Amino acid sequence: MIGLALLAPIGAANLVLAQAPELPRLPEIKRDPQVTYVDRSGAVIGVRGGRYAPPVDLAKVPAYVPAAFVAIEDRRFYEHNGVDARGIARAVAVAIDKGRATQGASTITQQLARNLFLSQDRTLERKATEIAYALQLERTYSKKQILALYLSRVYYGSGAYGLEAAAQRYFNKPASRLTLREAAILAGVLKSPTNYNPAEATDAALARSKLVLDAMVETGAISPAQRAKALAETPRIWKTAPNAAAQYFIDWIDDQVAPVAGKVRQDVVVETTLDMPMEQAAFDAARSTVARHKAARAEQAAVVAVDGAGRVRVMVGGTDYVRAPYNRAASAKRQAGSAWKPFVYLTALEQGRLPDSPVMDEPVTIAGWTPANYTETFLGPLTLEQALAQSVNTVAARLADEAGRPNVALTARRVGIVSTVNTDPAMALGTTLVTPLEMTQAYAAFANGGNRVQAYGIERIRTRAGVTLFQKTPPTPSPAIANPPLSDLNRMLRTAVTAGTGKGAAIPGYDLAGKTGTTSDYRDAWFCGYTGGFASCAWMGRDDNSPMGRIAGGGAPAELWRTFMAGALKRVPRQQIPPGPPVTPPPAPPWEPDLTPVAAPGALPAASAPG
Structure with missing residues (x-):
């Protein structure tokens, strides 16, 4: 029965395809614009607005970063057409042997289809649609585009959606500077962003990263020597977001963006005064x-x-x-x-x-x-x-x-x-x-x-x-x-x-x-x-x-x-307190101050406080 349950979505998808000569048209890939805030030196201090960043530029990250995700999530990613029949068969065999489903059979493309267009409901109809959309994604986009979009859409825990956000949240660095061990940690998070959260379940995250590195050796992405070197690394994991302190400041200026720049219809960068x-x-x-x-x-x-x-x-x-x-x-x-x-x-x-x-x-x-x-x-x-x-x-x-x-x-x-x-x-x-x-x-x-x-x-x-x-x-x-x-x-x-x-x-x-x-x-x-x-x-x-x-x-x-x-x-530049302007009469205020003679709440009593 378990094996039939795993195979049922394939049959449903085949039925969909048999009734229509063409795969269903993909819905529009929607992404709300983001406002990225940077400090006076250009360092990112926060992002507001849309949840998802632009797709990761795979050309700007080390090759081992995407390889880590492929190795642990979908090692036949470059061979299948969106649905991995061999992976499904393996999952069915393991399920029959164990008496319960222990392995997922969703490819990276299927996961992307689910994240882009579908809910997380566990129904045969939803699974069939997911497969159909995965096949269409593979027809429409290159493997590189699919992987880049996937890395930008998945959830890494602690409010971080997308690889760039996760790299900044846990390691305080851009994704382009991730080490092999750090990449393995992030790839390991996807199985359970709660159980393998690097900030909250550090030991579990580090242990799972070893499994990711083992998988990378098995797929030929890295050598045993590279794995050993990565395992010797002790990455610095930020328990609290490294830009947490700046969020008060961002709250203060966030409402000021639209009045001065108009409605945000595309991604914008706000260069701030913050140090x-x-x-x-x-x-x-x-x-x-x-x-x-x-x-x-x-x-x-x-x-x-x-x-x-x-x-x-x-x-x-x-x-x-x-x-x-x-x-x-x-x-x-x-x-x-x-x-x-x-x-x-x-x-x-x-x-x-x-x-x-x-x-x-x-x-x-x-x-x-x-x-x-x-x-x-x-x-x-x-x-x-x-x-x-x-x-x-x-x-x-x-x-x-x-x-x-x-x-x-x-x-x-x-x-x-x-x-x-x-x-x-x-x-x-x-x-x-x-x-x-x-x-x-x-x-x-x-x-x-x-x-x-x-x-x-x-x-x-x-x-x-x-x-x-x-x-x-x-x-x-x-x-x-x-x-x-x-x-x-x-x-x-x-x-x-x-x-x-x-x-x-x-x-x-x-x-x-x-x-x-x-x-x-x-x-x-x-x-x-x-x-x-x-x-x-x-x-x-x-x-x-x-x-x-x-x-x-x-x-x-x-x-x-x-x-x-x-x-x-x-x-800051070291300087003495300036003496001010030449001696002149005090200037008159160019505005009308509010001098409402109100009694101050909690006015100081006779026994006043110290200075």
Whole structure:
């Protein structure tokens, strides 16, 4: 009975052919267009859109790559006409001997027909149609074309459809650079993408690759010596996708493609501003820092880095994209804490105050609100510079009140804050809700000599043939901060890193400036900083907005920022923080800011958080 069941599809197919002198016409081979994203160096960081890539170019991969698949999946591929009668007979004989079907009899061409046109239903009718389509495929296309299309359509597990996607997912390399052992591993996956998944079932995948190499020796594709050399290799298999960190960034720019390039009707390549090595370093730093502070209820982190022209070099929106794809870098609005204070101090500097201007750390009440310092003590006489470096809350609150909170809001909007700015008294201590992206965008104006930037991630969109659909126009400098206030603020924020609450972010040998930020009950902790032409912010917190365990901006976030920046600084031009433009009156904002006087959710209470 088992043998008859295996032979039945052949009979059904013969019946189909007997009733029609010509084989049935093949349905159209459909393939939705894809959008391929590459980083600033041209490395692929992600693909969106259609599931399948273009057919593999067999001329560009080593000969042993297709040979591995043929050896294990269909060793008579080059001899049959789409259906392997000898293979079916062998499967029938084994089934009769074992009392059950243990071997498949589908050729590569049949598998392709099923993937292209049919469902996975196990019915005799579907099998008969599959055979008919396989025969027609062999009449219509060459063996090389069939094999190339097959390699591009099969599923390799972990969301990877096609050889190129699988090579990138498991080995972080193009298919053209696969080793013999790596090719054998991928060929072995097809029997069961779950049981032989290289990332999740590594031992099983490696064991099956030995069977593939044995089959390649048996078919003459490789020599025993080549097999031995391949088995001695220990391939690096990526447990998580090597471009996983970039998916937050791709989510951010994916919706921007159609508005600037029109509806995607063909494969396009989006050239982005992202620096993938830098992105990976930030992702690793975020994950490791959160892990080290898990006992203090650290749960999530975000990192953004922007150069002086607004190009987003890094956007890490969380510590695990697969489990938590929400982009905290671009979408999560959180209180900025004392990382907001530079906007307060810049406003005061623009009104004539100086870094050495005397201020007093003492009790103050504004409109019935009495802020307190984290230490619950008062330092007495200070300079403006010392007050910012030590993140003194009473001074910042009084300064904002004297300078005018609407003016502080204007300053924040002028340098890059785009969210609604509240103007209640607690605004001085960072109760406005902002994203890490816009905070980094604003700090970039401190880093680049006073020019407001608009953060962006797309440089060019082109077809695979090279036709440009969109080209980013180089941004025109937009002066937002004049001197001497800019130079004075940079001086003060340098001190915050060298001798203030931001000492944990210091990196010897670099000109750095920045500010810590911590909100009420340790719900949010920040460090935002910069060097010449490069700004970045690190945020830590919990998605449910519940308190962390005394994680302040000068602790874990400064540690995260320093870990990331220590490597990132080696990938950007080394330069001092620029002094900015010649001394001029502060420019008027060329836009109408939203200064809605709303009460900020969760405004800081009297016992304010540290800086």
